[in-house]
Amino acid sequence: MKADLFDQRRLLELQAVDTQLTQLEQRRRKLDADPALATATQRLRGLGDKAAHLSGDLADLDRDIERVEREVELVTRRAEGDRTRMASGAATAKELEGLQSELESLARRQGTLEDDQLELMERRESVETELETTRGQVEQAREALARIEADRDRTIAQIDAETDDAGSTREALKIAVPDRLVELYERIHARQPIAAAELVGRRCGSCRIEKSPADMIPIKAAPIDEVLRCEECGCVLIRTELPQSKPTTLASEEELKKYT
Numbered sequence: 001m002k003a004d005l006f007d008q009r010r011l012l013e014l015q016a017v018d019t020q021l022t023q024l025e026q027r028r029r030k031l032d033a034d035p036a037l038a039t040a041t042q043r044l045r046g047l048g049d050k051a052a053h054l055s056g057d058l059a060d061l062d063r064d065i066e067r068v069e070r071e072v073e074l075v076t077r078r079a080e081g082d083r084t085r086m087a088s089g090a091a092t093a094k095e096l097e098g099l100q101s102e103l104e105s106l107a108r109r110q111g112t113l114e115d116d117q118l119e120l121m122e123r124r125e126s127v128e129t130e131l132e133t134t135r136g137q138v139e140q141a142r143e144a145l146a147r148i149e150a151d152r153d154r155t156i157a158q159i160d161a162e163t164d165d166a167g168s169t170r171e172a173l174k175i176a177v178p179d180r181l182v183e184l185y186e187r188i189h190a191r192q193p194i195a196a197a198e199l200v201g202r203r204c205g206s207c208r209i210e211k212s213p214a215d216m217i218p219i220k221a222a223p224i225d226e227v228l229r230c231e232e233c234g235c236v237l238i239r240t241e242l243p244q245s246k247p248t249t250l251a252s253e254e255e256l257k258k259y260t
């Protein structure tokens with residue numbers, strides 16, 4: 001295939017845009033897998049679970065405290081009843097003995113209940129303090145996550161804008177380059193990320209393989225408008241060390257000889 005070297009060189013610009021688009025895509029994928037975002041999300045979830053557990057514990061403790069309070073009330077009422085009966089003078093000696101023994105047992109029960117009550121109140125206080133602290137941490141974790149998400153959204157917007165720009169540049173370049181050359185480029189680009197590369201010295205800019213002096217003979221002999229391909233990787237090989245267009249003056253003929 002033949003194409004003006006100037007047009008061939010435009011493929012390098014197209015390649016640069018495609019490389020930029022690939023990098024933008026990679027940046028976006030990296031953002032999706034951002035460990036900071038995953039860590040912050042996990043932390044918030046963990047703290048949320050902890051706060052929910054503590055709230056549950058607190059509700060359980062409140063129920064226990066209420067139950068003990070009711071029992072204390074029952075014991076107190078029963079003891080009052082017993083004392084009223086004893087004071088009434090209507091009870092028999094045997095009954096008085098029974099009431100006395102019950103009062104002692106009720107007093108012991110009340111003592112135990114009051115110990116339980118105290119212990120439950122202490123536990124409640126400690127759970128409440130922990131819940132308070134955890135709620136503060138949940139709030140901080142929520143703010144940290146929101147900051148990370150906002151940063152991420154800003155970066156995504158930036159990537160989107162750069163992708164749009166690169167897409168427009170790509171379209172403009174495609175219009176500027178002859179169709180056959182673009183078709184060749186696109187065909188290669190569908191197979192491999194680098195479809196056009198510079199020939200630097202004897203090295204292909206894509207696969208980085210250095211050509212032997214024997215391989216260089218046909219490359220050097222090829223007319224400048226001949227579209228060359230790298231035999232190793234298949235990309236279009238662009239000679240950037242040659243003058244831009246076909247020489248018409250004696251001076252550029254001389255210049256061309258230096259390179260070929």
Ligand SMILES: [Zn+2]
Pocket residue numbers: 204205206207208209230231232233234235
């Ligand atoms: Zn190559």
